[in-house]
Amino acid sequence: MAEDVVERALAPVVPAGRARRERLGRLRSRSAPYVLVAPFFLLFGAFGLFPLAATAWTSLFRVELTDPGAREWVGAHNYARLLTDDFFWNALANTVVIGVLATVPQLLLALGAAHLLDARLRGRLFFRVAALAPYATSVAAATLVFALFYGRDQGMVNWAVGLVGLDPVDWQNGPWASRFAVASIVIWRWTGYNALIYLAAMQTVPPELYEAAALDGAGRWRRFWHVTLPGLRPALAFTGIVSTIGAVQLFGEPLLFSSGAGASGGADHQYQTLGLYLYEQGWVNLHLGRAAAIAWAMLLLLVVVFGLVRLLGRKGGRR
Amino acid sequence: MGALPLSEPCQNTVNTRDPSKTFDDRARPVGRTGEAGPGPGAAPPAAPAPPPTVGAMGWRNGPRRRTGARLRARALPLAGALLLVAALLGGCATDPPVPAPPGGGPEVDGAGRPVTLTVGVYGTFGLKEAGLYDTYMRLHPDVAIRQTSLARADVYYPQLLTHLTAGAGLADVQAVEVGNIAEVVDTQADRLADLAHAPGVDEAAFLPWKWAQARTDDGRVLGLGTDIGPLAVCYRKDHFAAAGLPTDREEVGRLWAGDWRKYLETGRRFAARAPEGVAFTDSASGVMAAVISGAKLRYYDAGGRLVVGSNPAVRAAWDLGAEFARYGLTARFQQFTPDWDQGFAHGRFASIACPAWMLGYIQDKGGPAGKGLWDVAKAPRPGNWGGSFLVVPSAGRHVAEAAELAAWLTAPEQQAVLFERRGSFPSAEAAFGLPQVRGARHPYFGDAPVGRIYSAAALGVPVAPVGPKDGLVNTILSDTGMLQVDQTGRSPDSAWRAAMQAIDNALDR
Numbered sequence A: 001m002a003e004d005v006v007e008r009a010l011a012p013v014v015p016a017g018r019a020r021r022e023r024l025g026r027l028r029s030r031s032a033p034y035v036l037v038a039p040f041f042l043l044f045g046a047f048g049l050f051p052l053a054a055t056a057w058t059s060l061f062r063v064e065l066t067d068p069g070a071r072e073w074v075g076a077h078n079y080a081r082l083l084t085d086d087f088f089w090n091a092l093a094n095t096v097v098i099g100v101l102a103t104v105p106q107l108l109l110a111l112g113a114a115h116l117l118d119a120r121l122r123g124r125l126f127f128r129v130a131a132l133a134p135y136a137t138s139v140a141a142a143t144l145v146f147a148l149f150y151g152r153d154q155g156m157v158n159w160a161v162g163l164v165g166l167d168p169v170d171w172q173n174g175p176w177a178s179r180f181a182v183a184s185i186v187i188w189r190w191t192g193y194n195a196l197i198y199l200a201a202m203q204t205v206p207p208e209l210y211e212a213a214a215l216d217g218a219g220r221w222r223r224f225w226h227v228t229l230p231g232l233r234p235a236l237a238f239t240g241i242v243s244t245i246g247a248v249q250l251f252g253e254p255l256l257f258s259s260g261a262g263a264s265g266g267a268d269h270q271y272q273t274l275g276l277y278l279y280e281q282g283w284v285n286l287h288l289g290r291a292a293a294i295a296w297a298m299l300l301l302l303v304v305v306f307g308l309v310r311l312l313g314r315k316g317g318r319r
Numbered sequence B: 001m002g003a004l005p006l007s008e009p010c011q012n013t014v015n016t017r018d019p020s021k022t023f024d025d026r027a028r029p030v031g032r033t034g035e036a037g038p039g040p041g042a043a044p045p046a047a048p049a050p051p052p053t054v055g056a057m058g059w060r061n062g063p064r065r066r067t068g069a070r071l072r073a074r075a076l077p078l079a080g081a082l083l084l085v086a087a088l089l090g091g092c093a094t095d096p097p098v099p100a101p102p103g104g105g106p107e108v109d110g111a112g113r114p115v116t117l118t119v120g121v122y123g124t125f126g127l128k129e130a131g132l133y134d135t136y137m138r139l140h141p142d143v144a145i146r147q148t149s150l151a152r153a154d155v156y157y158p159q160l161l162t163h164l165t166a167g168a169g170l171a172d173v174q175a176v177e178v179g180n181i182a183e184v185v186d187t188q189a190d191r192l193a194d195l196a197h198a199p200g201v202d203e204a205a206f207l208p209w210k211w212a213q214a215r216t217d218d219g220r221v222l223g224l225g226t227d228i229g230p231l232a233v234c235y236r237k238d239h240f241a242a243a244g245l246p247t248d249r250e251e252v253g254r255l256w257a258g259d260w261r262k263y264l265e266t267g268r269r270f271a272a273r274a275p276e277g278v279a280f281t282d283s284a285s286g287v288m289a290a291v292i293s294g295a296k297l298r299y300y301d302a303g304g305r306l307v308v309g310s311n312p313a314v315r316a317a318w319d320l321g322a323e324f325a326r327y328g329l330t331a332r333f334q335q336f337t338p339d340w341d342q343g344f345a346h347g348r349f350a351s352i353a354c355p356a357w358m359l360g361y362i363q364d365k366g367g368p369a370g371k372g373l374w375d376v377a378k379a380p381r382p383g384n385w386g387g388s389f390l391v392v393p394s395a396g397r398h399v400a401e402a403a404e405l406a407a408w409l410t411a412p413e414q415q416a417v418l419f420e421r422r423g424s425f426p427s428a429e430a431a432f433g434l435p436q437v438r439g440a441r442h443p444y445f446g447d448a449p450v451g452r453i454y455s456a457a458a459l460g461v462p463v464a465p466v467g468p469k470d471g472l473v474n475t476i477l478s479d480t481g482m483l484q485v486d487q488t489g490r491s492p493d494s495a496w497r498a499a500m501q502a503i504d505n506a507l508d509r
Helices: A002-009 A011-058 A077-083 A086-118 A124-136 A139-149 A156-164 A175-202 A207-215 A220-231 A233-248 A252-257 A274-284 A288-318 B068-090 B132-139 B153-166 B178-187 B208-213 B237-242 B249-255 B260-272 B284-292 B312-326 B338-345 B358-366 B399-409 B412-422 B450-460 B470-487 B492-506
Strands: B115-122 B143-150 B173-177 B223-236 B279-281 B349-355 B374-378 B384-391
Touching: A011 A288, A077 A288, A086 A124, A086 A175, A086 A233, A086 A274, A086 A288, A086 B492, A124 A175, A139 A156, A139 A175, A139 A252, A175 A220, A175 A233, A175 A252, A207 A220, A220 A233, A233 A288, A252 A274, A274 A288, A274 B153, B115 B153, B115 B399, B132 B143, B132 B399, B132 B412, B143 B153, B143 B399, B153 B173, B173 B178, B173 B399, B178 B208, B178 B223, B178 B384, B178 B470, B208 B223, B223 B237, B223 B249, B223 B358, B223 B399, B223 B412, B223 B450, B237 B349, B249 B260, B249 B374, B260 B279, B260 B284, B260 B312, B284 B312, B284 B349, B284 B470, B312 B470, B312 B492, B338 B358, B349 B358, B349 B384, B358 B374, B374 B450, B384 B399, B470 B492
Parallel strands: B115 B143, B115 B173, B279 B349
Antiparallel strands: B173 B384, B223 B349, B223 B374, B223 B384
């Protein structure tokens, strides 16, 4: 009843009021998505964008961890010196080498494993969980165990090498041996994860396609090549990107691979990655400005790599 | 790979290693590992959308009658999967309970006391293990003490700096390693309390050079010495006998008295008749560090300038270490790695330059089987390798109480207890005469009179200036430079240049 009274009292203004209410409603429905996603962007701003910007700002100064308040403006000096920094180029080369050594076999193995898991197996669930088990293991735990395996004098790997009749390998000091050893930890940890992504993608390929291909006389290999792989394209791209990012940021495995090397990445820095060099500059040598510059160089590296990939991909597409 | 957020490592902090007390703060065995991602990790991506009835993991949804046989067929792998998950989780076992401190007496839990003091240390520092906190709490009913510890000194120190500059997250008393003390005194003076006149502090009790290492130019004393690392040589009597060398500690000491070159000569004599698979010493880096530890001038001169590249004493130590490698007298270990630990257990080397704090380490790693085989002889020249300080941040809530605690913990009587129970040698000269130190014999090392041997070494140590980056320079010389000479056969000159380049880069020169 009260509403009635109000309604009547407002009668002359109703059209305007309704219009305003409608405008408000439209505004509300239009702004609702932004309000709903705002928490993400606030968090992203605080924990993603701000550190990024702060790192960029820091990289323009000479700053020491002993007194971060005392900054000395050096402009682009921290970046310029990277060009002549042997340790930086060494770390970059190591990152690329270990990245390739780790990523290529890992994705191929994952593809094979996914293919096997896709088949009808007894105890399929067990194998699928087992495939994910390395991924669920912490980097530290896995690396420490691998470091034991790769021990020079008492390691299991060298024991096996001895059984075959070869000389023991110095897995810590050998430049290629150590890079391979670090890459093997990455392969072990991430193959199962990628395999499950491929497996999920494989199961989205409609069985009719396989049937049709089989009717047309395509063998197993051709069906894999012409039906399965095209169906996996998004998954392949995704795992490729994630693995590349991971390779550039590779850190935990080389840090813990030798308990004596720490952030130096071996006596001759033979497996020091960019992530490790960043950490060494910042938290061992205490040069925050230089560490920040390395961090941005790593980001730029990724941007350049993906830019090139896109460029090549577009050219390939036009063909 | 670091693409996804790194999970917490298992925290099996079973750290049996003694302190922590080397220059070499990067070469620490990994008890707990500090893991820090290089940047914000990418968020875990969503897997491609699964088809309606098949999940990515292959668990099929939808109504389905399960017969007994089916259930069994599915239960088995499921059980296997659960077992696997359980095994993974079980891998992160909890720490073993801390054994009750020696010394007995009622447990002091410190609950409900008005003042709680925290002590931040690295490694197994020994103060808690020696029962000193409990004694203090018994003497001071109004004070409770808690200790926070990081296993790795290379994680501890940057964190301490961050906390100091932020003025937050600090313990009331913090430990600082001798390799970092000069940098702390240089850069953190206005964030630390002056302990020179804190109640209970007696300058005369300390070795003068230890006192001076934590003193600023204007006379404030920011750290009180806990322990030092006077040098001796530990050796295996069985290996020495097998190689036809004397085994009595006085005679062994005379073999190389006065000159590290005689230690090399002894090594060559040993190698000529060495038992199969036994090297004379553990590592070239160990020899180099020991020789440098007795030099009057090390990496910095008295004016604070870096002289590591031009100091003949450093180069002489380097060359001597390299000679050990050249003649194959080392077991080619890196100190504080698991391989090195196993080297003690398997008796892979016959002697090692051992500061006082290393005795407990050798005992731990050598195990019961090594008891009575080891002995301690005088080092060719006295030297000091390692040691630590306690500082009191002025941002703390209980600065006065903390200073009093630091003074008490570093007083001669408590340092003597620390030596008796943990082997950390007193930095307080006044403690040398106390019966726990003067009369100390070590049963594991054939009842060697370690108190007498190390006291003599401590009093003979030449006073060398310490510099801000001593710890870092030492680590690079050992782990980048000499390690390559020893383990990969890199030429001493080439490795020296590599080490100098790494030092210049690390020190931003």
